[in-house]
Amino acid sequence: MFKLNFKIALRNLWKNKGFTLINLGGLAIGLASCMVLLLYVSYEWSYDKQYTNADKTYVVYQNAAANGKTFSWAWTPNPMAKEVAVKIQGVKYASHSTYPNPMLITVGENKIKARAVFADQYLPKILDYRFTKGNPEQALKGVNTIILTESFAKKLFGDEDPINKTVKLDNQDLLKVEAIIEDIPANNSIVFECLMPWELFEKKNPWAKGNNWGNNMCLTLVQLKDNNFFAQANADMEGIYKRNQSGNTAEALLHPITKWHLYSDFQNGKSVGGKIEQLKIFLLLAFCILLIACVNFMNLSTARSERRAKEVGIRKAIGSTRKSLVGQFLLESTFITLLSGVLAFILVEISLPYFNNLLNIQLQIDYGSIVFWATFLGLMVFTGFIAGSYPALYLSSFEPIKVLKGLKIKSDSSVSVRKVLVVVQFVFAACLIVCTSVIYQQLTYVKNKPIGYDKSNLIQIAVQGKMGDDSKLELLKALLVKSGAATDVTTFSKDITENGNNTTSISWEGKSPNESILFNNRGIGGDFIKTIGTELIIGREFSATSKNDSNKVMLNEAAVKMMRLKNPVGATITYGDTKMINVGVVKDFVVESAYQRVAPMIFYPSYLDGAAVVIVRLNPNQNISTSLAKIDELVKQIEPDYPVNRKFVDESFEQKFQDEKLLGTLSNWFGGFAIFISCLGLLGLALFMAEQRKKEISIRKVLGASTANILTLLNKDFIKLVGIANLIAFPLAYIITNKWLSAFEYRISFSAMPFIAAITLSVIIAVLTVSIQSVKVAKANPVDALKYE
Template identity: 75%
Template sequence: MFKLNLKIALRNLWKNKGFSLINIGGLAIGLASCMILLLYVAYEWGYDKQFKNSDKTYVVYQSVVANGKTFSWSWTPNAMAADIQEKFPGVKYASHSTYPRLNLLTVGDKKISSKVVFANPNFLKILDYTFIKGNAAAALKNVNSIILTKSMAEKLFGNEDPLNKTVKFENQDVLKVEGVIEDTPANSSIHFECVMPWELFVKRETWAKEDNWGNNMCLTLVQLKDNNAFATANTEIKNIYKRHDKEIAAVALLHPLTKWHLYGDFENGKSIGGKIDQLKIFLLLAFCILLIACVNFMNLSTARSERRAKEVGVRKAIGSTRKSLVSQFFLESLLITFISTALAFILIEVSLPYFNNLLNIKLNIDYYNVSFWLALFGLMIFTGFVAGSYPALYLSSFEPVKVLKGLRLKTDSSVPVRKVLVVGQFVFASCLIVCTAVIYQQLNYVRNKPIGYNQSNLVQIAIDGKLRDQSKLEVLKTQMIKSGAATNVTFFNSDFTEGGNNTTNIEWEGKNPKELISFNHRGIGYDFTETIGTEIISGREFSAKFPNDTSSVMLNEAAVRMMNLKNPIGAVITFWGTRLTNVGVVKDFVVESAYQKVAPMIFYLNTKDNATMIIARLNPNQNISASLGKIEALVKEMEPNYPVNLKFVNESFEVKFQDEKLLGTLSNWFGGFAIFISCLGLLGLALFMAEQRKKEISIRKVLGASTANILTLLNKDFIKLVAIANIIAFPLAYIIINKWLSAFEYRINISALPFLGAIILSVLIAILTVSIQSVKVAKANPVDALKYE
């Protein structure tokens, strides 16, 4: 029986090549879109879950109330891990480590800037990376040792065995390679290329020797013996700051490692979501696209119902049961799904490199993974049964006596179902059009919103090695300007577009002693405002003409507002116990999130070789490439032992919009696919309607109706469907997009433009799609439809 049904299914596919092609193509695009989105969701969902005990591992966060709201960070004191390990009985391991930073590694003539993490031995016990070479049990115990990742070992030593060879660190410390581990997974929150002992960090940074509960400077990871101990451990850790320093108002909490990436947004000290919200959108998008493709299959299958009516009648007359007919139609659906899946794989393999480049990730299909094949099989069965359900039940319901007598089938009952399905498709399509338009409006609004400084031709160069000497920096500054490569040069103590240091240890006259205010604090050089292209609102900036500027600060406008200073110039501010005088107010400019209000900032003069970045304004009258070449040559001449790490500020700033760009791009692409597949659904309904009204159209033509009259007649019904879809879609789209925008302090007002665009676009798409079939019917010779009457 199965063999017979398969033969019938194949013959039907071959007989109706056009319909088969549309069906297979629609399902293939739907399946490919769904699978790419599911691959991305699986990639993001797998973040930090590669480790054996990831479910028992936690990141220690601190929460502090400041500026009227609660801030939560995964930055903790250097003393935290040892205290937890010693005093918390439910803890198996606790580790502290630095966050990855760039440092120089040298082997012979090879000089490579590598991402370095300093950590204690427990770090590699909690995050159990696979050791390719070396003894995992002895890792990080020798102060002059280093653990390399596989790719870094290859960069430094090529095909040689790196074990027990030496690496020079920052041209100072000679380190012995005691192990090689697998590269950190792409979907891991911590990316590094080598690990070094914490003792080496303390040896180089003497300030880190003392336990300091007021300095949140490292990452603390905790692995519990059992998750039953979580509630107790989380309660005990809450007041760990207070137990060691009563002046510290922060509280600590344990945040699951497996949720670190996806649930990174905190409110009132509790995780409220984050990238998981974006993943939910993509998951919904994946299944909606697949559902739209299934709906098309239903519409197209039932559109030719009269063509298969006699087949059903004959088969029922010779004894076929409805159950066997249902099986037949489900088999056809599964066969088309199988062929569509094969085609979908081709589409995926062709498009994945593009999406990987677009998303800057490495999505790939693991053909050796049993879970993948089980998931794919389940998706195929789901698609086949959903797509084939309505056609199977509808086509198998025909009455053989009426069919074989030549009576017209009462197919009107199926028309409302088709209309509902098409309306559902266009509800989704219209929602996507509106949401995508608003996402791009919001992105453009924030991109074009004044950021308070001029990014054009602004570059930053990392300060390494001998350049850390303040006197050498001043010489380099002079040479860069004298060469004509730069018009202005200054210094900054962190990456210009990233978050830096924060403190609540600021006092001033009139401050409420019970209120905590968080300030961003940055060290800057002379000519800072002129170099970055911002303004001094009042007072002056730091200058070599004023030797006492080492005892001065500058504030931004947000700080003046927060401190409620009526006369900010000359105001005395106590910064970490030192009394300093404010000499200037700087216009607010964005250095952290472009979506949030500018934080209060306090600037001090870089004096103790603590600058980490040179900020230079390239000469607009010179060729950019030539200017960059001159700057690199000057830096190399002064410090030949380090590679020149130079980047444009606007490129770094663009990274801030990565998540929103990703959401907009994926919504755009897959929204386009959804609209295209929806058009196939309209085409299916148009084919059905044209076939049902063939004689009516012919009679109208005989009576004098023009092609335009008939096109208007046929399109009118579809425009009504699209209008109904838009009426349903717009409130849904407004609710969704309003909720998304509520996460931003700087956001657009939702205008009527996206909704108007959705109406025009959806109606235009509907008219064009329907007209493709309608023109063919309207121009047909009416005699062909009426001659047998």
């Protein structure tokens, strides 16, 4: 019986090649889109879950009340790990480390900038890195030692055995390679190429040795003996700052490392979500695209119902049961789904390199994964069953006597169900159009919103090696301006587009004792205002020619407002334990999130603790390539032992919008696929309606109706469906986009434009899709439809 049904299925699919190709294409695109989205969701979901004891591992977060709200971050003081290990119940290991930072590693003439981490001996135990060479028990116990990843060791030493060989760190420290570990997976929050002892970090940075509970400068990881200790351990973390530093009101909590990547947003000191919201959107998108593809199969299958009615009637008349007919139609749908699955698999393999480049990640199919194959087969079985269920039940319900007598099939219920399905499809399509429009508007609004300085033609060069010497920096600045490549040059204590470096250790006359304000603190060089293109509101900036401003600071507008200073210039500011005088007020400019209000900032002369970058304003009258080549040449003259590390500020600033750009791009692509598949659904309904009404259309033509009249008649019903879909979609889209926008302090106001665009596009898409089939019917010779009457 199966063999016979299979032959019938093949014969039907081959006989109706156009129908088969449309169904194959719709299901293949739906399955491929679903698979790519699921691969991305799986990749993001697996972040930080590769460790053996990931479920018992936690990141220590700090909650600090300031500026009227609670800030949360995974930055903690140096002594936190030791305190937790000794005082908190149930702790197996506690480790402190730096975050990955680029550092120069040299072997002979081979000089490579690598992401480096300084950590104590417990980090490899907590994250159970797999050692391929060396002794894990002795790892990070020395001072001048280093652990390399496999790929980085190969870059440095080729095929030689690197164990006990030496490398040079930042052209200063000679380090012995003590071990090799497997490469850190890309979907890991702490990705590095070399690991060095914490004692070496303290040797290079003596300030890090002190037990300063007010200095948040490292990452602290904690592994519990068992998760039964979690509640008690988290309770014991409360008050840990106050117990170690009088007056410190910060609080600490344990945040699961498995949630670190996806649940990174905090409100009032509690995790409220983060990237997980984006993954939920993509999961919903994957499910809806697949469902739309299934609906299309139903529509196209039932559109051909009259052609198969006699087949069903004859088979029932000679003894076929409804059960066997349902099996026949399900077999057809399953078979075409399997073919679609093969095509979808090919589409996924072809498209993955593009999406990897687009998302800057490495999605790949794990052919050895049972989970992958089980999911893939499950998707195909689910799709085949869902897509074939309604056509099978509907077609197998025909009464043999009626269809064999040539009587009309009652199709009212079919039409109503099909119309509901098309409405559902276009609800989703209209929602996508509105949401994509709002994402685009918000992104454009924030990108074009003034950020307080001119980021065009502005580059920053990392200060490395000898460049850190003040005299070398002054020489470089002079040479850059003299060369004509730059018009202005200054220094900054951090990448101008990066977060970090903040303090609450600022006080002034009139400050409430219970008030806590978080200030961003940055060191700036002379000519800073002119170089970055911002504005000095009042007062003066630091001297560019002398170092007489070591006891002076400057504030931004947000700081003056927060401090309620009526006469900011000349005000005495206590910075830590040092009294300083404010000499100027700088216009607010963005260094953190472009979506949030500018935080209070305090500036000090960058020579007090060293500059991190040199900021250069390129000469607009000179060719950019020529200027960059000259800048590189001059930097190499000052510091020949380091590769030049420079980047355009506007390119760095773009990184702030990465998540929103990703959401917008994927929504555009997969929303487009969903709309395309929805068009196939409309085509199916148009086929059905045209077949049902061909005699009516022929009579109307005989009575004088024009092609335009016929097209209007056929399109009118579909436009109604699209209108109903938009009426349902608009409230849903408003709720979704309003919730998304609520996360931003700077956001667009709602306008009618996205909704007008949605209804206009959906109507145009519907009319064009339906008209493809309707024109053929409207122009057909009425004699062909009426000659048997």
